[in-house]
Amino acid sequence: MIPSELRKDPLSQRWVIIAAERAKRPSDFDSDAASEPPVFDPFAPGNEDKTPPEIASYRRPGTFPNKPGWHIRVVPNKYPALQIECALEKRGEGIYDSMKGVGAHEVIIDTPEGAQSFTGSKDEHVQDILWMYRDRLVDLSRDKRMKYGMLFKNVGRAAGATVYHSHSQLIVSPIVPHHVEEKLSACKNFYEYRGRCLLCDIALQELEQKSRLVLDSGQFIAFEPYAARTPFETWIVPKNHAAHFESLTQPLCEELAYILKRTLAKIEKGLKNTAYNYMIFTAPFHAGDLAHFHWHIEIVPRLTRQAGFEWGTGFYINPVPPEDAAEFLRGVKI
Amino acid sequence: MIPSELRKDPLSQRWVIIAAERAKRPSDFDSDAASEPPVFDPFAPGNEDKTPPEIASYRRPGTFPNKPGWHIRVVPNKYPALQIECALEKRGEGIYDSMKGVGAHEVIIDTPEGAQSFTGSKDEHVQDILWMYRDRLVDLSRDKRMKYGMLFKNVGRAAGATVYHSHSQLIVSPIVPHHVEEKLSACKNFYEYRGRCLLCDIALQELEQKSRLVLDSGQFIAFEPYAARTPFETWIVPKNHAAHFESLTQPLCEELAYILKRTLAKIEKGLKNTAYNYMIFTAPFHAGDLAHFHWHIEIVPRLTRQAGFEWGTGFYINPVPPEDAAEFLRGVKI
Numbered sequence: 001m002i003p004s005e006l007r008k009d010p011l012s013q014r015w016v017i018i019a020a021e022r023a024k025r026p027s028d029f030d031s032d033a034a035s036e037p038p039v040f041d042p043f044a045p046g047n048e049d050k051t052p053p054e055i056a057s058y059r060r061p062g063t064f065p066n067k068p069g070w071h072i073r074v075v076p077n078k079y080p081a082l083q084i085e086c087a088l089e090k091r092g093e094g095i096y097d098s099m100k101g102v103g104a105h106e107v108i109i110d111t112p113e114g115a116q117s118f119t120g121s122k123d124e125h126v127q128d129i130l131w132m133y134r135d136r137l138v139d140l141s142r143d144k145r146m147k148y149g150m151l152f153k154n155v156g157r158a159a160g161a162t163v164y165h166s167h168s169q170l171i172v173s174p175i176v177p178h179h180v181e182e183k184l185s186a187c188k189n190f191y192e193y194r195g196r197c198l199l200c201d202i203a204l205q206e207l208e209q210k211s212r213l214v215l216d217s218g219q220f221i222a223f224e225p226y227a228a229r230t231p232f233e234t235w236i237v238p239k240n241h242a243a244h245f246e247s248l249t250q251p252l253c254e255e256l257a258y259i260l261k262r263t264l265a266k267i268e269k270g271l272k273n274t275a276y277n278y279m280i281f282t283a284p285f286h287a288g289d290l291a292h293f294h295w296h297i298e299i300v301p302r303l304t305r306q307a308g309f310e311w312g313t314g315f316y317i318n319p320v321p322p323e324d325a326a327e328f329l330r331g332v333k334i
Numbered sequence: 335m336i337p338s339e340l341r342k343d344p345l346s347q348r349w350v351i352i353a354a355e356r357a358k359r360p361s362d363f364d365s366d367a368a369s370e371p372p373v374f375d376p377f378a379p380g381n382e383d384k385t386p387p388e389i390a391s392y393r394r395p396g397t398f399p400n401k402p403g404w405h406i407r408v409v410p411n412k413y414p415a416l417q418i419e420c421a422l423e424k425r426g427e428g429i430y431d432s433m434k435g436v437g438a439h440e441v442i443i444d445t446p447e448g449a450q451s452f453t454g455s456k457d458e459h460v461q462d463i464l465w466m467y468r469d470r471l472v473d474l475s476r477d478k479r480m481k482y483g484m485l486f487k488n489v490g491r492a493a494g495a496t497v498y499h500s501h502s503q504l505i506v507s508p509i510v511p512h513h514v515e516e517k518l519s520a521c522k523n524f525y526e527y528r529g530r531c532l533l534c535d536i537a538l539q540e541l542e543q544k545s546r547l548v549l550d551s552g553q554f555i556a557f558e559p560y561a562a563r564t565p566f567e568t569w570i571v572p573k574n575h576a577a578h579f580e581s582l583t584q585p586l587c588e589e590l591a592y593i594l595k596r597t598l599a600k601i602e603k604g605l606k607n608t609a610y611n612y613m614i615f616t617a618p619f620h621a622g623d624l625a626h627f628h629w630h631i632e633i634v635p636r637l638t639r640q641a642g643f644e645w646g647t648g649f650y651i652n653p654v655p656p657e658d659a660a661e662f663l664r665g666v667k668i
Binding site: 007013019081094159160277310316318320 | 339341342343344345346347348349350351352353354415427428429430484486488491492493494495503505507509511512513514516517520521524532533535536539543559560561562563611613615632634639640641643644645646647648649650651652653654655656658
């Protein structure tokens with residue numbers, strides 16, 4: 001395998017992963033790959049030998065790794081953006097900076113069913129998916145070279161999915177990504193100025209205003225953010241402060257499964273199976289129990305296309321006011 | 335019309351345009367609108383009454399506004415993200431900030447032909463398009479409420495085009511957009527540290543290394559940036575320092591038309607008419623002749639889809655090394 005390379009753009013100060021290995025994916029520059037159930041499903045039980053050997057699984061007692069019997073299975077990404085087996089090697093090239101693409105890129109096959117999402121699964125199953133997310137973050141955070149773990153899920157082709165079968169991904173990187181740094185810094189500034197956590201304050205205001213609220217499960221709220229970038233962008237935030245997703249307890253995990261599944265089901269049903277992404281924002285691995293950062297989930301339906309203006313400016317145009325989106329989603333019966 | 339609203343996300347510190355008016359566009363949440371020549375072309379000569387009245391045009395002597403005879407025509411966007419006729423009205427809503435969506439959103443119909451791009455036009459015509467860009471920036475920069483003008487073009491549905499007929503857009507906003515602020519700040523830091531303009535240095539290094547160079551026209555270079563976010567991302571940079579696109583002289587404009595048309599033609603031919611965007615990055619209107627900022631054009635082919643990871647982290651995965659992309663584009667005969 002060609003190791004990938006991290007390069008920094010001096011203008012935007014962002015890192016990019018140049019992952020030549022991934023160009024081999026047949027579906028890279030196309031296609032209708034992930035919009036319909038495939039003829040061959042590499043993530044189906046019985047096809048365990050079509051993925052790299054598993055890293056972890058939850059399976060029936062008495063069944064064996066890389067054989068059927070699992071209900072959640074984690075494997076390395078076959079076309080990894082980052083790989084664990086190399087040294088960091090930071091270097092310069094004139095005015096440019098680069099480092100080797102060390103990190104991890106795992107696929108969490110989150111159901112044995114050939115479905116596109118897990119909203120048809122039982123609550124207990126969704127709870128197991130979330131618990132596996134937690135397991136993988138805890139495991140990978142032990143590698144001291146690693147700074148950040150980003151858990152995300154792409155559902156549908158327009159959201160970047162290249163395999164139909166429902167799966168999540170985890171990319172662990174040796175840098176804290178740009179958008180996460182931005183959030184950390186804004187939250188820190190707010191904390192220094194107000195003495196409170198920004199997302200704790202946001203949760204309180206959303207509960208009080210109610211106009212952007214979608215669901216309230218007791219310990220969590222799902223709401224449309226005030227400055228939603230896209231129609232029906234939805235966040236799930238725990239009411240009580242916690243910096244790390246990994247700090248989730250079993251009872252909280254149970255409730256998170258409940259609200260996440262119902263929120264996604266409303267989006268899928270209300271928006272006629274639109275493609276969507278979700279991302280879990282948590283504190284960097286070794287940041288400790290930050291008083292200013294609050295983990296949360298962002299769900300982004302992909303109804304609109306990012307055009308040149310958004311790409312160039314980072315300034316989004318959203319044609320649906322979040323208050324209207326919330327009213328609509330509250331009304332979707334699931 | 336419902337005036338749009340600018341809202342700031344306290345976590346990412348970005349402004350979003352909530353433009354409820356735009357939701358009326360029939361093609362908002364779909365579709366194949368811009369991938370094929372339409373049955374009815376609202377931008378064709380003879381259909382001038384199907385757009386709002388023109389703001390400017392280059393036309394044959396003796397012909398009249400809003401009638402045929404033009405070869406470049408500027409009209410207000412029928413579904414504007416921002417509008418000129420309102421006051422700024424900054425206000426707070428608990429912890430959130432908003433302001434009225436004051437600004438301008440213009441469409442530059444850049445050819446009377448029903449083509450999807452202008453690469454089939456003569457060089458002199460492309461020069462006129464660029465000169466009209468300049469005219470509009472100069473005109474709108476007189477409004478003191480306005481801070482920034484972003485010129486961009488979406489070609490193809492995957493790039494966000496909703497009308498097939500070749501056109502560019504200009505959005506003028508009362509804030510400097512986030513990505514532009516980031517670039518300004520990185521360029522300023524570099525200038526303070528090194529005493530030189532970052533893009534002047536980049537141009538020199540690209541000319542020396544040659545591996546990422548696509549075209550060199552004398553006064554301009556087209557190259558693949560070192561940390562390209564997407565396959566075949568290409569930048570066009572003037573070799574001599576200039577902060578503002580509007581400072582373009584006629585001879586430079588002629589040469590820019592030459593290199594822009596040829597670079598786009600290579601991308602269109604080499605990548606089989608992929609969708610793409612380009613954006614012109616220039617200094618903010620009233621910033622003066624900045625020694626640290628250097629205007630440039632970024633061209634972004636839309637071969638890959640932005641997935642959850644990129645969206646969440648701002649950390650792009652590019653499967654094609656820029657050196658390979660440059661070699662490929664150099665080889666495309668046009």
